[in-house]
Amino acid sequence: GAVVSQHPSRVICKSGTSVKIECRSLDFQATTMFWYRQFPKQSLMLMATSNEGSKATYEQGVEKDKFLINHASLTLSTLTVTSAHPEDSSFYICSAREGDRYQETQYFGPGTRLLVL
C-alpha cells in the first residue's frame, strides 16, 4: 500500500522556538495532504488541508499564523509550529490522499511527537 513518512518522529524544543515537521508520500503523488493533531487518549483533530501549489485551508479555531503549512510539491508538505509553547506539545499526524477528491482513502504517516519545554 501507499507509504507516508514523517520527519522527525520525535522532537523536543525550547519554548519560543520554531519547529518544522515534514510529511512525504514515498510512492505516490499526493495532491492533497492533511495535518491532524492528537491529544493523549483522544481522537484526531483535523487542523488543515494542504493542496499542492495553493494555500492551506485551516479548520476553525486553528491559528494559521502559528501553524504554517507549505505544500511545495506533490510529495512533500511541511508544518511549522512557530514560537512554540508548552501547550503545543502534542502528537502531529499527517495524511495524504492519492489522486482527486473522489479518492477517499487517506494514508497516514507515523506521526511526530512534539514536546515543548
Next chain:
Amino acid sequence: GNSVTQMEGPVTLSEEAFLTINCTYTATGYPSLFWYVQYPGEGLQLLLKATKADDKGSNKGFEATYRKETTSFHLEKGSVQVSDSAVYFCALSRKTGNQFYFGTGTSLTVIP
C-alpha cells in the same frame, strides 16, 4: 452534521476471545466508513473500509458491515491475539470533499 460515536474503552480480552467494538455514525448523504488501527507510538493504519450500504470490509480476520438502517459499522473479530492490542478508530468520509470524522478511539488490550 457528521459525527462518529464509538464505544468507550478500554477493552481487555483474553487471547482467542471474540471482539466487538461498536461504532455508529451520523452523516448527511452516503458516507464511506473506515476502521483505522493505531499501534503504540505509531500513526494510523487503514484496517478496512466499506463504501456503500451492506458492504462488508474485512482484513486480518477483522470484519465490519455497513448497516445503513442502523447507521452502524461495528468491528468484529472471532479470535483476538495479543498482537491485536492497539487503539481502534472508526471514521467516516463524505464522498466529496476532504473531511474525515473520527470517533474517539477504543483501546484494546489482549492478554495471553
